Amino acid sequence: MNFNGTFTQVIDELVQRVMPSLVIVRGHRFGAGAGIVWDANGLILTNNHVVGRHNPIVILQNDGEYESRLLARDPDVDLALLSIDATDLTPLRPASVSPRVGEMVFAFGHPWGQRNTVTRGIVSALVSAQNRRGDTLPVVRSDTPLAPGNSGGPLVNAKGEVVGINAMIIGGDQSVSIAASVAMDFVNKALSKKNSEERTNQRTPQDVI
Amino acid sequence: MSNNVLVELSDALADAAEKAGNATVLVNARRRMPASGIVYASDLILTADHILEREEGIKVILGDGTEVSARIAGRDAGSDVAVLKLERAVETVAEATKSPARLGQIALVLGRPSPNGIEASLGTVSAIGGPIRTGRGGMLEKYIRTDSISYPGFSGGPLVAADGTVLGVNTSGLANGAAVTIPADIAWRIADTLVKHGRIQHGYLGIRSQTVEIPAASQKALKHEQATGLLVVGVENDSPASKGGLIVGDILVAVAGVPVLHHDELFTRLSGDVVGKSTPIDVLRGGQPQTINVVIGER
Numbered sequence: 396m397n398f399n400g401t402f403t404q405v406i407d408e409l410v411q412r413v414m415p416s417l418v419i420v421r422g423h424r425f426g427a428g429a430g431i432v433w434d435a436n437g438l439i440l441t442n443n444h445v446v447g448r449h450n451p452i453v454i455l456q457n458d459g460e461y462e463s464r465l466l467a468r469d470p471d472v473d474l475a476l477l478s479i480d481a482t483d484l485t486p487l488r489p490a491s492v493s494p495r496v497g498e499m500v501f502a503f504g505h506p507w508g509q510r511n512t513v514t515r516g517i518v519s520a521l522v523s524a525q526n527r528r529g530d531t532l533p534v535v536r537s538d539t540p541l542a543p544g545n546s547g548g549p550l551v552n553a554k555g556e557v558v559g560i561n562a563m564i565i566g567g568d569q570s571v572s573i574a575a576s577v578a579m580d581f582v583n584k585a586l587s588k589k590n591s592e593e594r595t596n597q598r599t600p601q602d603v604i
Numbered sequence: 605m606s607n608n609v610l611v612e613l614s615d616a617l618a619d620a621a622e623k624a625g626n627a628t629v630l631v632n633a634r635r636r637m638p639a640s641g642i643v644y645a646s647d648l649i650l651t652a653d654h655i656l657e658r659e660e661g662i663k664v665i666l667g668d669g670t671e672v673s674a675r676i677a678g679r680d681a682g683s684d685v686a687v688l689k690l691e692r693a694v695e696t697v698a699e700a701t702k703s704p705a706r707l708g709q710i711a712l713v714l715g716r717p718s719p720n721g722i723e724a725s726l727g728t729v730s731a732i733g734g735p736i737r738t739g740r741g742g743m744l745e746k747y748i749r750t751d752s753i754s755y756p757g758f759s760g761g762p763l764v765a766a767d768g769t770v771l772g773v774n775t776s777g778l779a780n781g782a783a784v785t786i787p788a789d790i791a792w793r794i795a796d797t798l799v800k801h802g803r804i805q806h807g808y809l810g811i812r813s814q815t816v817e818i819p820a821a822s823q824k825a826l827k828h829e830q831a832t833g834l835l836v837v838g839v840e841n842d843s844p845a846s847k848g849g850l851i852v853g854d855i856l857v858a859v860a861g862v863p864v865l866h867h868d869e870l871f872t873r874l875s876g877d878v879v880g881k882s883t884p885i886d887v888l889r890g891g892q893p894q895t896i897n898v899v900i901g902e903r
Contacts, residue, residue, distance in 0.1 A: 536723075
């Protein structure tokens with residue numbers, strides 16, 4: 396195989412591809428977490444523990460600041476879905492299959508406030524973490540260095556697809572990300588609830604019939 | 605994104621983890637969390653000695669999740685290597701590397717500390733050294749260090765090259781808890797001896813010696829370059845050395861044809877298969893090379 400410069404190039408392409416989808420989520424007075432642009436029309440996925448008590452401020456890569464609306468949050472999976480009034484955003488795509496132990500992963504986030512940081516690792520184990528209710532939650536453990544500020548950011552594979560939402564808080568001293576499948580379920584549930592509520596509120600003709 | 609070198613490397617690493625992972629087992633022989641082992645022959649498991657805290661009721665969980673009982677076939681505390689014999693044969697056997705680890709090479713550290721699946725971390729080979737005295741009173745001819753994370757329960761598991769072959773056996777038992785890898789050729793050789801004899805025999809010569817420089821003239825007589833040898837300053841009565849005819853003043857330069865420059869190397873040379881055998885020992889006597897056959901004793 397000829398690596399003649401191409402290796403650095405593909406890593407650069409990966410970073411260029413993923414970075415536009417990384418946002419800052421400022422939910423507390425001090426400190427901030429990361430978030431992922433989940434669709435082009437302003438859906439932002441992040442950790443529940445990043446959101447805090449108020450509707451957090453979302454800062455895009457172009458430095459645009461938006462006050463967000465909290466669409467859904469679930470402390471049991473440590474996820475929250477925010478919405479901002481923005482369009483034409485660049486979303487990330489979740490991986491369609493579960494990751495393999497040994498495959499390369501890259502974490503994007505703002506560890507210790509260092510903006511737009513990329514760290515590299517491999518998938519160490521596919522395990523279950525226990526949440527505070529004692530339910531098990533599929534998580535991706537990796538040897539990627541994570542720190543406060545990575546929370547809510549994406550863990551992507553070599554193709555730039557999301558395999559997990561970084562959430563060190565669950566793992567203690569180990570790097571842990573919530574599996575992408577959990578995130579997809581959470582978002583789908585949140586959106587179908589939102590849609591049914593909107594239908595009820597709008598009382599469209601279909602609903603009357 | 606289409607396939608590129610990064611995706612290919614990522615896939616290759618996952619393939620390597622899967623291939624070697626199938627031959628990496630869980631070894632449950634202590635009260636705390638289980639550790640790992642390597643299927644080294646169809647019914648034999650290579651693992652770390654220090655993780656075996658009991659001799660009865662040892663359980664091994666294979667890559668496919670099935671549990672097999674095992675007993676200790678041999679163990680050596682000094683090198684922290686042990687071999688378990690499985691109750692039945694298994695299919696997937698690990699493949700030892702044919703090309704030894706190189707500095708800078710990327711390598712996976714694999715373990716199976718939980719029945720839920722294989723675990724891995726990635727690093728590079730950051731040092732290759734030796735011989736060193738181990739923290740357990742033995743001598744390791746060569747060791748490998750990596751910069752990867754060793755998760756709890758990884759002892760006894762393999763260090764794996766990108767092609768899925770085993771570069772060595774990882775253990776935290778040799779260097780005060782720090783992770784060290786015993787190179788595969790050494791680990792396999794120790795394991796072979798353990799299977800044959802159940803333990804590692806440590807040879808006994810019966811000399812006291814000190815390292816000395818070999819004068820240029822004597823080096824010429826040796827017909828090869830060797831900076832130092834071991835000056836015999838004492839020979840125990842009735843020892844293998846005295847029976848073989850070694851005398852004070854000899855400079856020991858080789859055992860079984862392998863040059864010996866320092867004490868550590870003599871120690872290494874006297875372990876294992878030479879015990880009980882007539883072994884040629886090269887010395888300089890009066891500046892002239894001479895070969896003396898000594899039946900190596902056991903300590």
